[in-house]
Amino acid sequence: MTQPPANRSERPWFLALLASLAAIGPLAIDLYLPALPAIGHDLGASAAKVQWSVTAFLAGFSLGMLFYGPISDRYGRRPVLLTGLAVFFLASIGCLLARSAEELIVARFLQAAGGGAASVLSRAIVRDVYPGMEAIRKLSLMAMVTALAPLLAPLIGSQILHWSNWRGTFAALLLWGASSLVLARRFLPETMPPSHRQHVRLASAFAAYAGILRDAPALGLLLTGGMSFAAMFAYITASPHVLIEHYGFSSTAYALVFSSNATGILLANYLNSRLVHRLGAVPLIGLGAVAGVVATSMLLILFVLDLDVRFALFFLFMGVVVTGLLGANCVGLLMHRFPANAGAAAALFGASQFGFGVLASASVGVLPGANGLPMAEAMLVADLLALLGFFLYRRHGEGEPRGSSSLR
Incomplete structure (x- = not known):
């Protein structure tokens, strides 16, 4: 099969299916978090050892x-x-039988190594199917679902523990994986025509990473999108200690x-x-990057003044x-810049998000300070680097993709 007919890609279920695939990673990360203590108790393992299952997932997902x-750039999506x-x-x-x-x-x-395919290729398929600025708009709509996953997954995991044990959370992921596989096999066609991949060698497909990393505008987009995500990781890692343990917030x-x-x-x-059709992706990235620096600067001042x-x-x-103004726009522009290697571009963007996120999460534990x-500090440094990435892109980038033109 080749590129899907327009009526299929225009149906709501098509984008909903891609969004559900993109949500596999956040769902698999967060669904079992409430079960970590029970896993350690049942398997006779320390909390530190059980935490390695989180680290292993992040590593496997990125790789x-x-x-x-x-x-996928060589053999199709x-x-x-x-x-x-x-x-x-x-x-x-x-996981269920461990x-x-x-x-x-x-x-x-x-599990993460397999789930990484759904995350990166759902984005690449959007880029294959939708033209210009419309691809960025669809990526934003998909990101709404992936934003919901970290919110709902721990709540769902907690409810599963009420009627089952920790293995029930992996049974839920097993069902999600099975349904995703069946639906993708039934409803998702090949979206990358053979003419765009038949002359691509596998070695050159992987070598595309070097070309992307040597490109100044691409580095700017990777830095902006990845560091914005890193600021959010710092918040996710530190906020329970800051708000619950230091400031006495109830659970x-x-x-809330x-x-x-x-x-x-x-x-x-x-x-x-x-707004992306009206204002353009680049201005929205700039707005988000500046707003992030202003917000985290004020946050730091308030904590310094206690x-x-x-x-x-x-x-x-x-x-x-502000991550909602940066992620879809940055990855959309990055794939637009490397149309022949959109899969590699989307993969590098996703890996940079998680890689920078892990670094930001680790930095929170070593920076000095008793309150927030x-x-x-970690959020501000990440946002400053994101703004630096935006300036790098603006200096060397080629501007906006046209809404009516194909990204190919």
């Missing part, structure tokens, strides 16, 4: 994306996507703050999908939700 992107979903499904069985923490860690790595109050921020990201993605934390919540909200200072 999986880097592997599948170029492969459909067979690579189905293979990745099959790996995710089989590894989910391994008898030790070591088995779980290995299975989680393989309910913290959940977390939910409002996640809702803000969703709304920012929705606004981006509505004022009432309630004053900081607004700027924390603003510092987090380490979190604010």
Whole structure:
């Protein structure tokens, strides 16, 4: 099969299916988090060892994306996507049946390696099917679903634990993987025509990474999108300690703050999908990058002055939700810049987000400060680097893709 007919790509279910595939990663990361203590108790493992299953997933997810992107540029989206979903499904069985923490860690790595295909190729398929600025708008709508996943997944995981044990969370992921595999096999055609891949060598597909990394505008987009995501990772890592342990928020109050921020990201993605045709992707990236620096600067000042934390919540909200103005726009422009290697470009973007996110998460633990200072410092540094990336793109970039033209 080749590029889908227009009436198929215009149907709501087509984008909904792609969004559900993109949500596999966040869902698989967050769904089982409430079960971590129970896993350690049942498998006789320390909390630190069980936490390695989270680290293994992040590593496998990033490496999986880097592997599948170029492969799909050479062999097409459909067979690579189905293979990745099959790996995710089989590894989910391994997670479900794990008898030790070591088995779980290995299975989680393989599960993530398979899930990485769904994350990167759902974006690449959008770029294959939709022209110009419309692709960025569709990526924003998809990002609304991936923003919902971290909000709903821990709640769903907690409910599963009420009627099952920790293995129930992996049974849910197994069902999600199975349904995704069936639906993708039934409804997703090949979106990359043979004429665009038949002359691509596998070695040159992987070598595309070097070409992307040597390109100054591409580095700017990777830095902007990745560092904005890193600022959010710093917030996710540090906010429970800052708000619950230091400032005495109840678990309910913290959940409300977390939910409002996640809702803000969703709304920012929705606004981006509505405004990108009118204002353009580049101005919206600039707005988001500047707003992030302003918000996290104010956040740092408020923590330095040790004022009432309630004053900081607004700027924390603003510092987090700007990711909704950056992610879809940056990856859309990056794939537009490398049309022959869109899979590799999307993979490198996703891997940079998680790679920078892990660095930001680790930095929170080593920066000095008793209240929210380490979190604010890490967020501000990340947002400053994101703004630097935007300036790099503006200096060397080629501008906006046209809404009526194909990205190919």
